[in-house]
Amino acid sequence: MRPKIIIITKKKLMMYIALIITLAIVALLLFTLRGDGVDLPSSGYTYLKYKDGTYVGNEKTEQGNIRAEVVIKDEKIKQINLIEFPPKYINDNPVLKDEIPQHIYTIIKNQDFVQSDSTKNTTYILNKITKAVRNAVDQSLIE
DSSP states (O other): OOOOOOOOOHHHHHHHHHHHHHHHHHHHHHHHHHTTSOOOOTTSOOOOOBOSEEEEEEEEETTEEEEEEEEEETTEEEEEEEEEOOHHHHHHOTTHHHHHHHHHHHHHHHTSOOOOOSOHHHHHHHHHHHHHHHHHHHTTBOO
16 A cells, blocks of 8 residues: 555645644634523522512521511512521521521522521521512512
């Protein structure tokens, strides 16, 4: 067998360069046009759309149930009310009384279910509140 010698002429080289540039432009356009979907927030979660209404979510704890009522208007969380909450948690940790409203405010402001980074005792309870809110909001998701 004789080795095959490939000769690249100036014309062929220009064709290859044009082909590579064309493919790069097509790929760039495809990725640009494909980005018309749902945007990702900084946390990496997609924003979901919700049906307007009032929804109730429940989360069980060892001291009792946490029930959250979530009001959604214009596809956004507008209000969160705790309609059932075990009083033993506040009796055991009075600081929690101040942290719960701030945690609920953060959920409404960010429209995201943030995990609490508070002290160890309150983290468990705040995360249970977050789960109750998430359970309520899950009922309103638009498929």
